[in-house]
Amino acid sequence: MHETEEAVYALITSVLLSGQLAAGAQLVETRLAAVFGLSRERIRKILQRLGHERLLELVPNRGAFVASPSLTQAREIYEARRILEGGIAGRLAGRLDDAQVQALTAHARRERAAAKAGDRARSIRLSGEFHLLLSACCGSEFIERQLQELVSRTSMLVAFFESDTASSCACDEHEQIVEALCEGDAAAAVRTMHTHLSLIETRLRPHAQPRALADPGVVLDKAWRVGRRARR
Amino acid sequence: MHETEEAVYALITSVLLSGQLAAGAQLVETRLAAVFGLSRERIRKILQRLGHERLLELVPNRGAFVASPSLTQAREIYEARRILEGGIAGRLAGRLDDAQVQALTAHARRERAAAKAGDRARSIRLSGEFHLLLSACCGSEFIERQLQELVSRTSMLVAFFESDTASSCACDEHEQIVEALCEGDAAAAVRTMHTHLSLIETRLRPHAQPRALADPGVVLDKAWRVGRRARR
DNA sequence: TGGATATTGATTGTGCACAATCCCCTGCAG
DNA sequence: CTGCAGGGGATTGTGCACAATCAATATCCA
Structure with missing residues (x-):
């Protein structure tokens, strides 16, 4: 029973990160409860968790809304x-x-390899994981958690703002970073990291995302059924 | 109504940070509800918030306990x-x-000035605030929040582990950091910051804190009454 | 018609009662 | 004396019903 709650949390998270929901769309508690077959209280707990991670915006007495970051917040x-x-x-x-x-x-x-093969989805995923892998090398669970949150929010930004023709991820730069780290050149490593992140940032375009006008309940219901089939 | 909840949260936080409660002591929901005159659900929400910030350890089906960090976790x-x-x-x-x-x-x-005047409590508080002030200069609300949490947890560590004869805080080092920052010498600034934090860390002593065996309910009740008197 | 105000409908917030869980202690047998 | 099984008591977890809130629409008066 407890594990379905975790599954629902994971599902909503992935749907949010992939940008399938319109920014600002409301996630109604009773609706989600019906879709997932959970009590409203359980849903509520999940929504609050997502709110704390800033993937949702929780407005008192109004409800939970898909975060709609401004370009300023993105920066x-x-x-x-x-x-x-x-x-x-x-x-x-x-x-x-x-x-x-x-x-x-x-x-x-x-x-x-993924970049060369033109596998864009895999390439994006691996690119994000590189940064998490690096944070894991610190041996600090705290740092890992914090970066995890930032990477998640970045994913959401990319889904909303990045042009579809985004160039392939800069794996060269990742290699440069590793190289600088191995050489022990702290200043160079930091510099490379900074420019790398700034480069990614410049890819954001304020294209007024017109996609994903679907009802959140419908989208989540569909995703839930698909996942449920795959789960057995 | 909503503001008393915030006040209770602030009170429990300050009591936790000042080390007035024994590490591992349980905070019983019904007890706190009685002390503060709030419903158990409100208390519960506060405890979960404190658990998320790692000031309390939340054990499923068992309750909320004052965090008792090991030396390893402290490091x-x-x-x-x-x-x-x-x-x-x-x-x-x-x-x-x-x-x-x-x-x-x-x-x-x-x-x-505080160090020279021998005002230890004020000195400690200001020392922590210096780091927060620095983080605020970044203009990133996220960074500020993260450091806030780390500083809070550090305060708790100091309360548990620091020897009572702790030398005055190293305001020299803070000045050095500002100096390096002004000169634009990034490497030097980072180095100074690292050694500064390492120095603070070496002050921790694994003295098996034998203090604060009081009942959490009693301590919080007393603090609440005092604060209530001051509040009007 | 325009604008302020009352009403309504949908949604979130919360108190309460009961269910589930866990720890501790007791009793018993080996 | 030790190990184990089970009961009892205290504490946390949760479903439900109702209260509070808000936005949007309807209503009324000038």
């Missing part, structure tokens, strides 16, 4: 990533052990 | 601060405007 998120990941790079420079270096280079290789 | 928190605040220092170097520099130096001056 703030990238700035936060520059600060946090700059700190990570600076701390990790010259401190990676062999296993970590191997894991990072292997990951970069996989990214390169 | 992890300081490591996280090195990473995050290193990132802040690296990002802020050479980018502070006049108003910010002025605010920071003014704060450092106040710290120095």
Whole structure:
């Protein structure tokens, strides 16, 4: 019983991150309760959790709405990533052990392969995971959690703002970062990280996302059925 | 009605941060509800919030307990601060405007005054606020929130682990950091920040804190009455 | 017609009662 | 004396019913 709650949370999260819901759309508690076959209280707990992670905006007495970040907020998120990941790079420079270096280079290789194969979805996913992998090397559960949240919010931004013709992810830059870290050149690693994130940021376009006008209940219901079939 | 809830949250937080409660002590929902005159559900919401911030440990079907960090966890928190605040220092170097520099130096001056006057409590509080002030200079609400949480948890650690004869806070180092930031020397600023935090960390002593065996209900009740008197 | 105000309908917020869970303690057997 | 099974008591978890709130529409008066 407890595990379905987790599954619902994961499902809503993935639907939000993939941008299938219009920004600002309301997620009505009773509706979701009916769709997922959970009590309203359980749904409520899930929504609050998503609100805390800023994937939803919780308005008192009004309800839960799909976060609709402004370009200003988007820039703030990238700035936060520059600060946090700059700190990570600076701390990790010259401190990676062999296993970590191997894991990072292997990951970069996989990214390169996906990019070469033109698998855009996989490429995007791997690109995000690279940053999380790097944060995991710090050995700080706190740092990992924080970056996880930032990466999630970035995914949502990309879904809303990135032009569809986005160039392939810059796996070169990931390799450069690993290289700088191995050489122990902290300043270079931080610099590379900063420019890397700034480059990603410049890809955002304020195209007034006209997609995804569907009813959230319908979208989630469909996703739930599909997942349910796959789950057995 | 809503504001008393906020007041209760603030009160419990301050009591937790000041180390007046024994690590591992349970906060029973019904008890707190009686003390504060709130319904159990309101108390529950407050406890979950505190659990999310890791000031309490929430155990399913068991309850909320005062966090009792191990020395290992303590080190992890300081490591996280090195990473995050290193990132802040690296990002802020050479980018502070006049108003910010002025605010920071003014704060450092106040710290120095408090240290010279031997006002230990004020000195500690100001020392923590310096770091928050620095994070506010980033203009990222996210970064500010994260550091807020880390500083809170640090305060709790200090309450549990720091020797009572702790030397006065190193306001010299704070001034050094501001100086490096003004000069735009990112590497130096990061280095100073790292050593500063490491120095604070070395002050932790695993003295098996034997204090504060009082019942949480009693302590909170007393604090509540005192605050209530002061509030009008 | 215009604008302020009352009404309504849908949605969230909360108190309460009861269910589920867990720890501790007791009793018993080996 | 130790290990284990089970009961009892205290505490947390949750479904439900109703209260509070808000936006949108309807109503009324000038």
